[in-house]
Amino acid sequence: MTTIADGPHAADNPLAGIGAMPEILATYRADGHVTVPGVFSPARMDGAIADAIGWGEEALAAMPPEKRAWYAENAGAVTVLRKLDNPHKFRPFFTEIAKDPALVALVEGLIGRGVTVYFSQIFFKPPHGGGPKPAHQDNYYFGASDPDGLVTAWVAMEDADEENGCLRYGHATHKGPILPHTAPEGRPFDLQLSDADVAAMDMRPAPVPKGGVSFHHGGTVHRSADNQSDRWRRACAFHYVRNDVVFENPALPYDHSIKLVVTTA
Numbered sequence: 001m002t003t004i005a006d007g008p009h010a011a012d013n014p015l016a017g018i019g020a021m022p023e024i025l026a027t028y029r030a031d032g033h034v035t036v037p038g039v040f041s042p043a044r045m046d047g048a049i050a051d052a053i054g055w056g057e058e059a060l061a062a063m064p065p066e067k068r069a070w071y072a073e074n075a076g077a078v079t080v081l082r083k084l085d086n087p088h089k090f091r092p093f094f095t096e097i098a099k100d101p102a103l104v105a106l107v108e109g110l111i112g113r114g115v116t117v118y119f120s121q122i123f124f125k126p127p128h129g130g131g132p133k134p135a136h137q138d139n140y141y142f143g144a145s146d147p148d149g150l151v152t153a154w155v156a157m158e159d160a161d162e163e164n165g166c167l168r169y170g171h172a173t174h175k176g177p178i179l180p181h182t183a184p185e186g187r188p189f190d191l192q193l194s195d196a197d198v199a200a201m202d203m204r205p206a207p208v209p210k211g212g213v214s215f216h217h218g219g220t221v222h223r224s225a226d227n228q229s230d231r232w233r234r235a236c237a238f239h240y241v242r243n244d245v246v247f248e249n250p251a252l253p254y255d256h257s258i259k260l261v262v263t264t265a
């Protein structure tokens, strides 16, 4: 089932010019997240944005009203997409990004060899829109059997900063428990932590330059604010799981038929 014939292990050094894995891993283990700039070129991210825009237009035109409530939002006079699910499955451009040797080498350096993408999401945060994403822990959603076996790679398709709503992480919260989440009335997928729990955390912004990747541990609390700038903030999050990990106690159903086995150990 390996989709990269020889996996990233065969490449000479996919991280040449990007970073040193021991330091990246040390930061990830200490803080629960780490930002690695320059994983993708700006030109490749321009291609990703163009592909996401094309897909978004098709998807929005075909979307039934009941789905719009979750996937779309109003930005001024127009309706724009808030997110789209599973580009790793439905868009070859994003499948290639998910299998990129440098990205996969980083993922395997963080959680171990042999990894699969189970879910992915493009987040579109339009200028002066893009409502906040409430604080949550990915491991609450997935219920991974090994909490250290899931990492999210958040690929910045354009510069993300505090003004346009970059992620904010609860510092070192991956060392604590998975906390209770609840969903607001009518939004069952919007599972989130209580304000009281988040108030006690040291939430720190994680700006990411275009083409950089912010990796977060499945237990790390994170959220994003609305976009208060004139710029977009588009990003793609790939949720990678080590192949021996199972979803013991997922909060939502996951469609295992859409998984992308990227490497085998």
Ligand SMILES: O=C(O)CCC(=O)C(=O)O
Pocket (backbone or CB within 6 Å): 123, 133, 138, 152, 154, 222, 223, 224, 235, 237
């Ligand atoms: O991009 C965002 O605003 C939310 C991202 C997120 O929740 C994730 O990557 O797990």
